[in-house]
Every structure is written in C-alpha cells, then in structure tokens.
Amino acid sequence: MTAQIIYAFITVVLGVGGCFGYFYGSNWLLDRIFPANASNDASAVRNLRIQANTRPWLFLGPALILLSLYLIFPVIQTFWLSFHDRAGNKFVGFANYAWAFSDDEFRLSIFNNILWLAVVPALCTLMGLVIAVLTDRLWWGNLAKSLIFMPLAISFVGASVIWKFVYDYRGEGQEQIGILNAVVGYFGLSPQVWIALPFWNNFFLMAILVWIQTGFATVILAAALRGIPEDTLEAATIDGAGPFKIFYRIMVPQIYGTILVVWTTITVLVLKIFDIVLTMTNSQWDTTVLANLMFDWMFRGGGDFGRGAAIAIVIMVAVLPIMIWNIRQANKEQGGH
Amino acid sequence: MLKSFSLEPSRIALNLAVLFIITLWTLPTAGLLISSLRDKNDIAASGWWTALASADRNQVGRMKGKADQVEKDGKFVISGNLFEGQDAVSGKVSAFGSKVQAPEANAAGSTVDLEGGQTLNVNVDGSYVLTSPTAFDNERGSRVFFISSQPPRFTTENYETVLFSEGIGRSFVNSLTVTIPATIIPILIAAFAAYALAWMKLPFRGLIIAIIVGLLVVPLQMSLIPLLKLYNAAGTFMGVPSKTYLGIWLAHTGFGLPFAIYLLRSYIAGLPKDLIESAQIDGANDFKIFRRIVLPLTFPALASFAIFQFLWVWNDLLVAIVFLGSGPDQLVLTGKLNALLGSRGGNWEILTASAFVTIIVPLTVFFSLQRYFVRGLLAGSVKGG
Numbered sequence: 175m176t177a178q179i180i181y182a183f184i185t186v187v188l189g190v191g192g193c194f195g196y197f198y199g200s201n202w203l204l205d206r207i208f209p210a211n212a213s214n215d216a217s218a219v220r221n222l223r224i225q226a227n228t229r230p231w232l233f234l235g236p237a238l239i240l241l242s243l244y245l246i247f248p249v250i251q252t253f254w255l256s257f258h259d260r261a262g263n264k265f266v267g268f269a270n271y272a273w274a275f276s277d278d279e280f281r282l283s284i285f286n287n288i289l290w291l292a293v294v295p296a297l298c299t300l301m302g303l304v305i306a307v308l309t310d311r312l313w314w315g316n317l318a319k320s321l322i323f324m325p326l327a328i329s330f331v332g333a334s335v336i337w338k339f340v341y342d343y344r345g346e347g348q349e350q351i352g353i354l355n356a357v358v359g360y361f362g363l364s365p366q367v368w369i370a371l372p373f374w375n376n377f378f379l380m381a382i383l384v385w386i387q388t389g390f391a392t393v394i395l396a397a398a399l400r401g402i403p404e405d406t407l408e409a410a411t412i413d414g415a416g417p418f419k420i421f422y423r424i425m426v427p428q429i430y431g432t433i434l435v436v437w438t439t440i441t442v443l444v445l446k447i448f449d450i451v452l453t454m455t456n457s458q459w460d461t462t463v464l465a466n467l468m469f470d471w472m473f474r475g476g477g478d479f480g481r482g483a484a485i486a487i488v489i490m491v492a493v494l495p496i497m498i499w500n501i502r503q504a505n506k507e508q509g510g511h
Numbered sequence: 512m513l514k515s516f517s518l519e520p521s522r523i524a525l526n527l528a529v530l531f532i533i534t535l536w537t538l539p540t541a542g543l544l545i546s547s548l549r550d551k552n553d554i555a556a557s558g559w560w561t562a563l564a565s566a567d568r569n570q571v572g573r574m575k576g577k578a579d580q581v582e583k584d585g586k587f588v589i590s591g592n593l594f595e596g597q598d599a600v601s602g603k604v605s606a607f608g609s610k611v612q613a614p615e616a617n618a619a620g621s622t623v624d625l626e627g628g629q630t631l632n633v634n635v636d637g638s639y640v641l642t643s644p645t646a647f648d649n650e651r652g653s654r655v656f657f658i659s660s661q662p663p664r665f666t667t668e669n670y671e672t673v674l675f676s677e678g679i680g681r682s683f684v685n686s687l688t689v690t691i692p693a694t695i696i697p698i699l700i701a702a703f704a705a706y707a708l709a710w711m712k713l714p715f716r717g718l719i720i721a722i723i724v725g726l727l728v729v730p731l732q733m734s735l736i737p738l739l740k741l742y743n744a745a746g747t748f749m750g751v752p753s754k755t756y757l758g759i760w761l762a763h764t765g766f767g768l769p770f771a772i773y774l775l776r777s778y779i780a781g782l783p784k785d786l787i788e789s790a791q792i793d794g795a796n797d798f799k800i801f802r803r804i805v806l807p808l809t810f811p812a813l814a815s816f817a818i819f820q821f822l823w824v825w826n827d828l829l830v831a832i833v834f835l836g837s838g839p840d841q842l843v844l845t846g847k848l849n850a851l852l853g854s855r856g857g858n859w860e861i862l863t864a865s866a867f868v869t870i871i872v873p874l875t876v877f878f879s880l881q882r883y884f885v886r887g888l889l890a891g892s893v894k895g896g
Contacts, residue, residue: 178681178684178685178840179684182684182685182687182688185688185692185756185757186688186691186692189692189696189756189757189760190691190692190695190696193695193696193699193700194699197699197703201798205796205798210794210796225796226712229707229711229796229797229798230707230711230712230713230797231713233703233704233706233707233711233797233801234703234704234707234708234713234719236700236703236704237700237701237703237704237768237772238704238719240700240761240764240765240768241722241723241726241765241768241769243741243765244734244738244761244762244764244765244766244768245726245729245734245765245766245769246722246726247737247741248733248734248735248736248737248738249729249733249734251736251737252733252734252736252737255736255737305529305532308525308528308529308532309529311525312525312526312529315529318529318532318533320878320881321533321536321537322532322533322536323881324536324537324540324874324877324878325536325540326877327822327826327870327873327874327876327877328540328826328870328873328874329825329826329827329828329845329869329870329873330826330828331826331828331845331848331849331852331866331869332826332845332848332866332869332870334852335543335848335852335862335863335865335866336539336540336542336543336866337539338852338862339539339542339543339546339859339862339863340539340542342859349556349557349558350558351554351555351556351557351558351559351859352558353538353539353542353558353559353560356558356560385536385539388536393885397885442728445730446730446731446732448732448829449828449829452828452849453828453849453852465730465732468732469732472735472736479736482736483736486730486732486733489730489732489733490729490730490733493728493729493730496728
C-alpha cells in the first residue's frame with residue numbers, strides 16, 4: 175500500500191511535469207532558435223514572423239494530436255469497420271446494417287432508446303423548471319437546490335447501488351428492506367421485482383437518470399429565471415395575472431432558449447446512456463439500449479466488431495442533428511474575434 | 512417583496528411542496544448512508560427507515576440448571592438474567608414464552624404456570640424467577656423464547672471491513688492515481704489550445720473550432736475498440752503492457768478536451784481586448800501574455816473545468832474497465848464497486864459502505880466548490896449550447 179502511494183505520487187509528478195515541460199521547453203526552444211532580439215533588424219523581423227507562425231501550433235499541437243488520436247481516428251475507424259466482417263478483414267457492404275434492422279434485439283434497443291428520449295429529457299426539464307420556480311421564492315431555496323443538485327456528483331455505479339437498494343425485493347410476507355416495496359406493502363399491494371418487470375422496468379431505470387439530471391436542469395433554468403427583468407413580472411402582477419398565467423405567458427417564453435439548451439443537452443446524454451443499464455440489469459429483462467447492445471457485440475462472446483461498429487454508427491447518426499445544431503450555435507456565438 | 516415572511520396558506524403550501532420534493536430526492540442517498548452505519552444483521556432484518564426506532568428482535572435465552580437452584584419456603588427456585596452470559600443481545604424484554612412458535616405468548620412482568628406446577632416470571636430487564644414444587648434435576652436449564660426491543664445501534668464496522676479487507680482502500684489510491692493527472696493534464700493542454708483559438712492568428716481557425724464543437728457529442732463507446740486495438744499494437748511493438756496509467760491519463764485527456772477547449776475558449780475570448788493588445792505592443796510574446804495575463808484571469812473557468820473533469824474521471828466506469836487492468840494495483844473504485852455488485856449482490860453492508868466511500872470524495876468536492884461548478888455549467892450550456 176505504501177509502495178503503491180509512493181509509486182502513484184511519482185507517476186503523478188512525472189505525468190504532470192512532462193506536460194509542463196513540453197510547453198515551457200518548446201516555447202523556450204522557439205525563442206532560442208529564432209530570437210526576437212537578433213543582431214540585425216532584417217533577421218529580427220523574420221524571426222518574429224516565424225515565431226508568430228509557429229507558436230499557435232505549439233500551443234494547439236498537443237490538443238490536436240490527442241483529439242485526432244482519441245476521437246477523430248476512432249470515428250473513421252468505426253465507420254470503416256462497420257462495412258467489414260466480425261474480425262474486420264473482409265468487406266461486406268451493408269450487411270451489418272441489414273442485419274441490425276432485421277434483428278429483434280436491435281429493434282428492442284431502438285424502441286427502448288426512443289422511450290428514454292421521450293421520457294427523460296422532458297421529465298428532467300419539466301421538474302427542473304417547476305423546482306426552479308418554486309425555490310426561487312424561498313429563503314432556503316439555495317439549500318433546496320443544492321440537495322436536488324447533489325446526485326449529479328454521484329457516479330452512475332454509486333447511483334445504481336443506491337437505487338438497487340430502493341428497489342430491493344423480498345418475497346411476499348417477508349419484511350421488505352427496499353423502500354419502494356415497503357411503501358407498496360403499506361398500501362396493501364404485493365411486492366414486485368421492479369427491475370425485472372418487462373417494459374415497466376425501463377421506467378424504473380429512467381427514474382435514476384431523472385434523479386441525477388433534474389438538478390442540472392434546475393440550476394441552469396434558475397439562473398435563466400433570475401435574468402427575467404423584474405418589471406415585466408411586476409407589470410403582469412399589476413395587470414392581475416395569476417401565478418400560473420405568469421409562469422406560462424411570461425416566464426416560459428422568456429427563457430425558451432435555455433429550456434431548449436437543457437433539453438438537447440440531456441437528449442445527447444440519453445442517446446449515450448450506458449452505465450445505468452450495465453450496472454442495474456446488464457441488459458437483461460428487455461432493458462437493453464443501443465450503447466449496451468454495441469458494447470455486448472464488441473466485448474462479449476468473442477466479439478463482432480463489424481456489427482458493434484454498425485450500431486455505433488447508428489448512435490452517431492442519431493446524435494448528428496444535435497451536433498449540427500451545436501456547431502451552428504457555436505459559429506453564431508463566435509462573431510467577435 | 513417576494514422574499515418577505517408571511518403565513519399565507521399559499522406560502523405554507525409552497526414550503527411544504529419544496530420540502531416534499533427535497534425529501535423525495537434525498538431519501539435514496541439517506542438510505543445508503545444510514546444502512547452503511549447499521550449492523551449487518553439489522554440491515555437484512557428491517558428497513559433502514561426503522562433504524563432510529565427501537566427494533567424488535569426474537570431471541571432465545573437459556574436458564575440456569577440444577578446446580579444453581581435454592582430451596583426457599585418449600586419451593587425450589589432458580590433465578591438469573593436472560594441477558595447474562597448468553598448470546599442474547601441486551602435490550603428490553605417485551606414478551607416471552609416457553610415455546611419457539613410463540614415467543615409473544617406472555618407479556619413481560621407476568622408469571623405463567625408451566626408443566627408440573629412450575630411457574631416462570633420474566634421481567635422487562637431480563638431477570639427471571641423459575642419456581643418448582645420439586646427439585647430440579649436437569650443439568651442444563653430449559654430455554655426461554657422472548658422478544659426484546661433493541662435501542663438503535665450504529666457501527667463503523669462495515670467501513671473497517673470494506674476499507675481494509677475488501678480492497679476498497681487500495682482502489683481509493685488507484686482512483687486518485689488516475690484522477691489527479693487526468694484532471695491537470697487536460698487543463699494545461701486545453702488552456703493553451705483555447706488561447707490559440709481565441710487570440711492568435713492561424714489558418715483554419717473557424718474549421719478547427721467547428722470540429723471541436725462537433726466532437727463534443729461523439730459517443731465515447733465508439734472510440735473504445737479502435738483505441739484498444741491501437742493500445743495493444745503499441746504495447747506489443749514497444750514491449751510494454753498495454754494497460755497502464757499513462758494510457759488512461761491520455762485517454763481521459765483526449766475525451767475531456769473538446770469540452771475543456773470549448774469552455775475555456777469562450778471564457779478567454781471574452782477577456783478585454785485592450786489588455787491583450789497593450790501587452791502585445793509592449794513587446795510581450797504570446798507565451799508570456801498567456802502565462803502572465805491570461806492564465807491568472809482565467810482561473811474561475813479553469814476551476815470549473817477542473818471540477819467537471821475531476822468528477823467525470825472519478826465517476827467513470829467504462830474507460831477504466833477498458834483501459835486499465837482488473838488487478839488490485841489498477842482497479843479503481845467504480846470498477847471495484849461494480850465487481851462487488853456482482854459478487855456481493857446481497858451483502859448490503861458491504862455494498863452500502865463501499866458505495867459511500869466512492870461517493871464521499873465527489874460529494875465533498877461538489878459541496879465545497881459548488882460555486883465554480885455551477886458557473887461552469889452555466890458557461891457551458893447557456894452561453895454556448
């Protein structure tokens with residue numbers, strides 16, 4: 175253990191030091207080889223120009239290399255693999271895609287993913303909005319928001335342990351230690367194995383993500399609500415609008431852009447949802463989603479990279495519209511410099 | 512006006528509604544924390560919400576044998592305490608009986624008639640008096656079945672178990688080894704890149720920014736196979752193991768960069784133009800401007816990203832499964848917890864304590880640095896998205 179801590183400390187120092195070393199060293203070298211205070215003016219000007227042309231790439235270099243290696247190269251490689259057989263040797267055209275769309279499990283994943291997409295972003299945004307409005311008028315509102323926000327810091331695995339305990343099942347007549355079955359028992363109904371009820375179990379998994387993500391929606395929307403000019407709200411009150419009318423007619427339209435942002439951010443997250451299904455049910459009882467199906471094809475039972483890659487491309491295509499929207503927004507924002 | 516105190520019904524309703532939501536939201540985590548501090552038998556026997564109340568427990572006590580009898584007023588008497596020198600856990604007796612099927616037969620304090628003219632009296636504190644008209648001849652005393660109520664008990668035993676014998680302590684160190692560099696390295700790399708993209712003249716700047724924003728939504732699972740193949744090839748080529756800490760640092764750096772660059776670039780681009788230009792006129796080169804002016808001013812954004820990346824890496828399971836081995840020297844907390852979920856599925860005392868150890872660090876970071884975290888969220892989505 176002590177050896178491990180020392181080893182860990184040394185690796186940390188080396189890793190971080192190496193990174194610092196690169197930036198200092200490369201810039202020092204540039205200044206040394208092409209000094210700005212060269213002996214004659216002509217070479218000083220030339221050196222300055224070389225410096226100005228080179229330095230951005232010294233700054234950007236590591237980022238570009240890492241991005242290419244860890245994101246761009248895998249995207250291209252996956253695309254290529256999706257047209258090849260299980261080992262990635264033989265070109266098979268669209269066979270993997272044809273397989274996917276005729277496969278029952280794939281259809282089930284698509285169905286489940288659509289279910290998640292329909293429920294989670296809407297529920298998170300709605301709950302977030304309601305909580306943001308309610309807590310805005312409370313003196314202990316910030317504390318309340320912190321508590322709602324807290325699950326965001328918890329890992330999916332940790333959340334899964336927490337919720338497995340909530341959903342815990344004991345046979346009928348036994349003392350229930352899972353709170354959901356205890357509540358159900360209190361109302362005189364029989365206990366259920368919640369995560370193994372086909373179809374409905376999807377909703378019990380979604381509850382976990384809603385629990386985690388509502389805090390995110392709350393915080394963003396609360397900040398947007400703060401931005402609504404006080405006088406518009408006052409004017410509406412004076413005109414006799416009730417709280418619900420103020421909410422629908424004044425607040426929601428003014429923060430519509432932010433609502434959309436929250437919605438799309440959670441949508442992207444839901445499209446990539448993986449950990450919750452892995453740790454809660456491991457895709458059993460008809461709960462599989464695209465990312466888990468892909469993981470299973472890639473890493474389980476010998477693996478079929480072609481089919482796994484085809485599923486990855488399907489996820490990618492589903493995310494694409496949001497990606498284009500994101501790029502547009504970024505370009506719009508970029509204006510200034 | 513809005514924040515005044517008043518006792519209108521609508522305000523009470525509002526407070527109650529928020530209180531209800533908060534309770535609903537914190538209940539699952541509270542259950543985990545309370546359970547992790549309970550005795551393992553208690554966890555399995557009753558719901559965690561009963562932990563603060565006294566718990567009823569069915570117990571068995573054995574009375575003393577013939578050696579301890581005394582003769583008194585023509586009767587033979589054995590007296591003692593059910594909680595003494597027994598396996599029974601001390602508490603308050605509420606009922607007792609002589610048959611295993613019916614420990615609730617008689618209320619504590621009452622005297623019952625047994626076979627052969629014997630009488631038995633058991634009190635709340637566990638003391639009993641057994642009388643008989645004839646001498647006792649049994650070597651060991653007969654058993655008494657009783658229900659006792661236990662005051663709430665809390666223990667740190669579960670934590671000792673998971674930290675020192677279940678390998679959670681070791682995994683904790685591994686998690687730190689992964690997380691610290693995987694947080695610092697992307698900050699450095701992204702800050703330099705963000706500055707270049709915000710203030711330096713370079714070709715294809717718009718295109719590079721667009722690509723980085725696009726990469727924000729690439730599903731991470733997609734990169735695993737190609738990267739794993741690459742790592743294996745590189746490992747074989749250089750004759751080193753393919754699963755190393757360096758490998759996972761770089762992987763987390765690569766995956767975290769799009770968001771880091773995106774967040775920092777919008778912040779750095781928003782710095783006052785005069786500041787940078789006057790420094791340029793003074794003859795400072797970009798490296799100097801970056802170090803002396805930009806970096807200190809960007810601190811809040813750096814802190815926000817650092818918190819994000821820290822939480823992200825600490826909480827990650829997938830990347831750790833794929834890029835690190837499953838031996839004790841490399842298994843991180845999330846991986847360990849996932850393994851425990853498989854192997855210790857029903858042992859809630861192990862699972863709850865382990866889960867709490869894994870979430871305590873992110874929760875501490877979160878509550879102490881919440882301000883920066885929220886600021887980062889706002890910058891990341893409201894401004895940009």
